[in-house]
Amino acid sequence: xxxxxxxxxxxxxxxxxxxxxxxxxxxxxxxxxxxxxxxxxxxxxxxxxxxxxxxxxxxxxxxxxxxxxxxxxxxxxxxxxxxxxxxxxxxxxxxxxxxxxxxxxxxxxxxxxxxxxxxxxxxxxxxxxxxxxxxxxxxxxxxxxxxxxxxxxxxxxxxxxxxxxxxxxxxxxxxxxxx
Amino acid sequence: xxxxxxxxxxxxxxxxxxxxxxxxxxxxxxxxxxxxxxxxxxxxxxxxxxxxxxxxxxxxxxxxxxxxxxxxxxxxxxxxxxxxxxxxxxxxxxxxxxxxxxxxxxxxxxxxxxxxxxxxxxxxxxxxxxxxxxxxxxxxxxxxxxxxxxxxxxxxxxxxxxxxxxxxxxxxxxxxxxxxxxxxxxxxxxxxxxxxxxxxxxxxxxxxxxxxxxxxxxxxxxxxxxxxxxxxxxxxxxxxxxxxxxxxxxxxxxxxxxxxxxxxxxxxxxxxxxxxxxxxxxxxxxxxxxxxxxxxxxxxxxxxxxxxxxxxxxxxxxxxxxxxxxxxxxxxxxxxxxxxxxxxxxxxxxxxxxxxxxxxxxxxxxxxxxxxxxxxxxxxxxxxxxxxxxxxxxxxxxxxxxxxxxxxxxxxxxxxxxxxxxxxxxxxxxxxxxxxxxxxxxxxxxxxxxxxxxxxxxxxxxxxxxxxxxxxxxxxxxxxxxxxxxxxxxxxxxxxxxxxxxxxxxxxxxxxxxxxxxxxxxxxxxxxxxxxxxxxxxxxxxxxxxxxxxxxxxxxxxxxxxxxxxxxxxxxxxxxxxxxxxxxxxxxxxxxxxxxxxxxxxxxxxxxxxxxxxxxxxxxxxxxxxxxxxxxxxxxxxxxxxxxxxxxxxxxxxxxxxxxxxxxxxxxxxxxxxxxxxxxxxxxxxxxxxxxxxxxxxxxxxxxxxxxxxxxxxxxxxxxxxxxxxxxxxxxxxx
Numbered sequence: 001x002x003x004x005x006x007x008x009x010x011x012x013x014x015x016x017x018x019x020x021x022x023x024x025x026x027x028x029x030x031x032x033x034x035x036x037x038x039x040x041x042x043x044x045x046x047x048x049x050x051x052x053x054x055x056x057x058x059x060x061x062x063x064x065x066x067x068x069x070x071x072x073x074x075x076x077x078x079x080x081x082x083x084x085x086x087x088x089x090x091x092x093x094x095x096x097x098x099x100x101x102x103x104x105x106x107x108x109x110x111x112x113x114x115x116x117x118x119x120x121x122x123x124x125x126x127x128x129x130x131x132x133x134x135x136x137x138x139x140x141x142x143x144x145x146x147x148x149x150x151x152x153x154x155x156x157x158x159x160x161x162x163x164x165x166x167x168x169x170x171x172x173x174x175x176x177x178x179x
Numbered sequence: 180x181x182x183x184x185x186x187x188x189x190x191x192x193x194x195x196x197x198x199x200x201x202x203x204x205x206x207x208x209x210x211x212x213x214x215x216x217x218x219x220x221x222x223x224x225x226x227x228x229x230x231x232x233x234x235x236x237x238x239x240x241x242x243x244x245x246x247x248x249x250x251x252x253x254x255x256x257x258x259x260x261x262x263x264x265x266x267x268x269x270x271x272x273x274x275x276x277x278x279x280x281x282x283x284x285x286x287x288x289x290x291x292x293x294x295x296x297x298x299x300x301x302x303x304x305x306x307x308x309x310x311x312x313x314x315x316x317x318x319x320x321x322x323x324x325x326x327x328x329x330x331x332x333x334x335x336x337x338x339x340x341x342x343x344x345x346x347x348x349x350x351x352x353x354x355x356x357x358x359x360x361x362x363x364x365x366x367x368x369x370x371x372x373x374x375x376x377x378x379x380x381x382x383x384x385x386x387x388x389x390x391x392x393x394x395x396x397x398x399x400x401x402x403x404x405x406x407x408x409x410x411x412x413x414x415x416x417x418x419x420x421x422x423x424x425x426x427x428x429x430x431x432x433x434x435x436x437x438x439x440x441x442x443x444x445x446x447x448x449x450x451x452x453x454x455x456x457x458x459x460x461x462x463x464x465x466x467x468x469x470x471x472x473x474x475x476x477x478x479x480x481x482x483x484x485x486x487x488x489x490x491x492x493x494x495x496x497x498x499x500x501x502x503x504x505x506x507x508x509x510x511x512x513x514x515x516x517x518x519x520x521x522x523x524x525x526x527x528x529x530x531x532x533x534x535x536x537x538x539x540x541x542x543x544x545x546x547x548x549x550x551x552x553x554x555x556x557x558x559x560x561x562x563x564x565x566x567x568x569x570x571x572x573x574x575x576x577x578x579x580x581x582x583x584x585x586x587x588x589x590x591x592x593x594x595x596x597x598x599x600x601x602x603x604x605x606x607x608x609x610x611x612x613x614x615x616x617x618x619x620x621x622x623x624x625x626x627x628x629x630x631x632x633x634x635x636x637x638x639x640x641x642x643x644x645x646x647x648x649x650x651x652x653x654x655x656x657x658x659x660x661x662x663x664x665x666x667x668x669x670x671x672x673x674x675x676x677x678x679x680x681x682x683x684x685x686x687x688x689x690x691x692x693x694x695x696x697x698x699x700x701x702x703x704x705x706x707x708x709x710x711x712x713x714x715x716x717x718x719x720x721x722x723x724x725x726x727x728x729x730x731x732x733x734x735x736x737x738x739x740x741x742x743x744x745x746x747x748x749x750x751x752x753x754x755x756x757x758x759x760x761x762x763x764x765x766x767x768x769x770x771x772x773x774x775x776x777x778x779x780x781x782x783x784x785x786x787x788x789x790x791x792x793x794x795x796x797x798x799x800x801x802x803x804x805x806x807x808x809x810x811x812x813x814x815x816x817x818x819x820x821x822x823x824x825x826x827x828x829x830x831x832x833x834x835x836x837x838x839x840x841x842x843x844x845x846x847x848x849x850x851x852x853x854x855x856x857x858x859x860x861x862x863x864x865x866x867x868x869x870x871x872x873x874x875x876x877x878x879x880x881x882x883x884x885x886x887x888x889x890x891x892x893x894x895x896x897x898x899x900x901x902x903x904x905x906x907x908x909x910x911x912x913x914x
């Protein structure tokens with residue numbers, strides 16, 4: 001077992017570890033970095049705690065390396081585009097008099113798949129409820145679910161934008177993601 | 180008044196007579212009247228009297244006679260005409276009845292007489308029957324006694340009890356004075372008094388068996404009356420003047436082996452015992468037939484009972500013997516086990532204990548060789564080294580051999596490179612051969628598989644031994660080693676006609692021939708070649724210092740590998756060919772047994788664990804597609820993504836190693852099925868993996884039916900993907 005190259009074990013909690021282990025005596029330039037890192041860690045923790053994100057998101061973050069440094073961001077952007085498209089489709093379908101629940105169901109299915117691939121936990125759970133409404137052909141229920149999904153999407157988008165901004169700041173401050 | 184010339188009754192002389200007549204008539208009449216009354220009275224009382232009509236007749240006769248006589252009384256004096264008429268009537272009637280009665284009596288009296296005779300006859304008969312009854316009762320009682328006796332006899336399997344009971348019961352039933360049983364002695368020449376009724380402990384009387392009286396009894400199966408004076412009957416001093424009759428009967432002693440079901444034994448070669456019964460003396464009793472029959476029956480029963488008892492005794496004896504033997508065997512087995520255990524312990528200890536000092540000696544001697552030594556010292560050290568090497572080899576051989584003998588040696592099977600094994604052996608032997616200026620050639624057949632599965636170490640040991648022998652026993656010339664796969668025809672060795680190797684799909688027989696131009700083998704020595712410690716006495720071999728174990732060990736190794744080894748030589752000085760065949764397993768890809776740890780370790784740490792693995796991902800969800808692609812790229816794969824079934828089927832080929840199919844797509848299963856049928860079945864590539872968000876049974880069943888090689892649950896983590904890929908590549912299926 002090579003002893004000269006130590007890598008911290010991959011953590012699944014998405015909690016990036018090092019800030020807590022920092023020694024207090026630091027060169028001043030590092031203060032900013034460590035502060036930023038601290039912030040990022042706290043923010044990520046809170047997102048996980050509140051259920052916005054789950055393990056899958058950490059997996060995505062792990063997939064970032066030299067060849068694809070913005071992998072997570074790319075995936076997330078794709079997700080939100082997809083989400084927007086699906087929501088629009090569903091809204092249109094539900095406005096009709098004769099609602100095609102099959103179509104709505106397939107859209108929900110897609111959304112569920114995407115959100116679970118990205119790690120958007122709350123949205124995924126909403127999709128489950130949405131699907132039940134679809135199965136029982138409950139138009140009002142579906143409308144309500146759709147609105148909630150929309151809201152959640154927007155919320156998550158904002159939060160993730162904050163997260164990515166923090167990461168950018170860290171990178172520009174000289175640090176690296178993941179740490 | 181008329182004068183009647185009636186004659187005055189002449190009273191005076193006839194008056195007395197008339198008076199007497201008168202009185203007699205009166206009494207007669209009286210009697211005649213009373214008789215029927217008596218008759219009636221008594222007949223009425225008796226109730227059984229067949230001839231009533233006769234009685235009536237007789238009564239009438241008597242009454243009329245009486246009446247006649249009564250009326251006669253009146254005729255003594257002057258009587259009127261009426262009286263005369265009455266008298267006449269009476270007399271007429273009486274005459275009629277009397278005649279009738281007389282006629283009747285002619286019939287009746289013979290009957291009455293015959294009744295009497297019949298009565299007498301019946302009385303006689305009754306008496307006779309009574310007598311017979313008494314007889315039968317006696318017989319019945321004796322019969323009962325016999326049954327009881329038989330029951331007693333048969334209810335016990337103890338010989339002594341049987342015989343004693345017989346005598347007692349017989350004595351009681353027949354009221355015998357004495358009853359004795361004579362048994363033949365072991366020699367069969369004498370009869371010995373075994374049991375008696377009255378005497379408690381018969382002293383050992385013996386009589387020779389060939390007395391005429393005894394022969395007489397033995398020759399018939401009936402009870403025979405014998406003289407009371409014969410030696411078998413003279414058992415005790417005579418109690419009375421006239422000794423009672425004596426009867427003797429034979430009791431067959433049935434031998435066990437005589438019991439054949441369909442064939443009752445002939446009584447020719449038989450032993451008999453003699454039973455003697457004596458009636459009480461001074462009684463007039465005689466032996467009745469039925470008593471004799473009883474005695475015969477009893478004798479037979481006794482015979483049967485005795486044989487049963489004998490059988491039982493035999494079987495009990497046999498059982499005891501078996502138990503003893505069992506115990507002894509058990510003990511022996513335990514001793515053997517202890518011995519084996521002790522030996523194994525000894526070997527295990529000696530194995531280590533002997534080798535350690537040996538290695539120390541060898542190692543240190545080698546080290547010593549490296550230092551500065553004078554020529555004498557060097558010579559000494561070399562000798563020490565040589566001797567210790569020899570000793571080490573010897574120890575190893577002995578220990579190996581004992582394990583081989585034990586049967587406790589097991590082959591270490593594994594895959595190995597056959598070609599390199601041969602090359603290694605050649606390399607080992609080449610220096611020694613070149614010192615002796617021998618040319619060593621190796622020829623491996625082209626169809627010899629490169630890899631095989633078997634015990635590499637022991638195969639090499641065998642090969643080394645054989646080649647080493649070839650080198651040892653050749654002073655000059657060449658050694659040629661050929662190895663090839665044995666074909667069916669060439670599998671037979673004329674010297675071992677009962678070796679029939681059967682090649683199968685998974686195995687092949689490796690045939691190795693080592694030919695040398697050495698001293699050859701004396702045909703006389705051939706049988707001893709593979710025997711332990713037996714060395715041929717010819718000079719060259721004596722000096723070469725073999726332990727004589729090498730070939731024995733080789734033979735055992737070869738046998739363990741289901742093979743055969745033998746030597747062929749045309750005689751002394753004509754060289755020798757050693758041939759052996761062993762069964763090896765066919766193995767395709769070599770699982771490099773020397774590198775397992777390294778690859779596992781590398782897999783755990785490498786990020787690019789699957790370089791160049793061509794993977795296709797089919798998923799209609801853009802995000803999922805991107806994520807899966809990202810995962811696989813992270814692991815170093817070469818990824819193609821498609822979003823529809825058609826595109827997938829268009830682009831898929833056998834170049835792809837793995838294809839991930841999202842079966843939640845509407846045609847996901849169909850695509851998987853098509854891929855499986857088109858490609859995976861025939862070319863073993865690509866491997867199909869179903870991606871699904873459902874882990875329920877229905878999905879799993881569907882996947883199985885479609886024939887995918889594995890099912891993975893979405894979303895997939897990096898580690899999961901890594902383990903999935905490694906499982907797939909190793910086992911072609913997800914376990």
